[in-house]
Amino acid sequence: MRVVIAGGHGKIARKLSALLVARGDEAVGIIRNPDHADDLSGAQPVVLDLEAASVEDVADAVRGADAAVFAAGAGPGSG
Structure with missing residues (x-):
């Protein structure tokens, strides 16, 4: 299974x-x-700033995934 994790x-x-x-x-x-x-460790890193990324960039990052997990916080200084 290929799992992409935002906020990796x-x-x-x-x-x-x-x-x-x-x-x-x-794991990506x-x-x-x-x-x-x-x-x-063991996960494939994909460098991508989700706040600045285009829809196409995000689509490329998750292409081929069996599952996606959003584990990203609200960003630096948000709380």
Whole structure:
């Protein structure tokens, strides 16, 4: 199963990615900051700022996914 996770660098998303990879699934983490790519153990990082992305960019990121999980927060400084 291919699962795309928006907010891929967050604590919940990283835990989910690890669980998915451990059971043999493909995890894809959408992250805003390319410096966080190495933190996604086992997950494929996709660097994409969802707030600035076009519909086409988001469609490309989730294409082929069996499931999508939105684990992104409201962004820096939001609360």
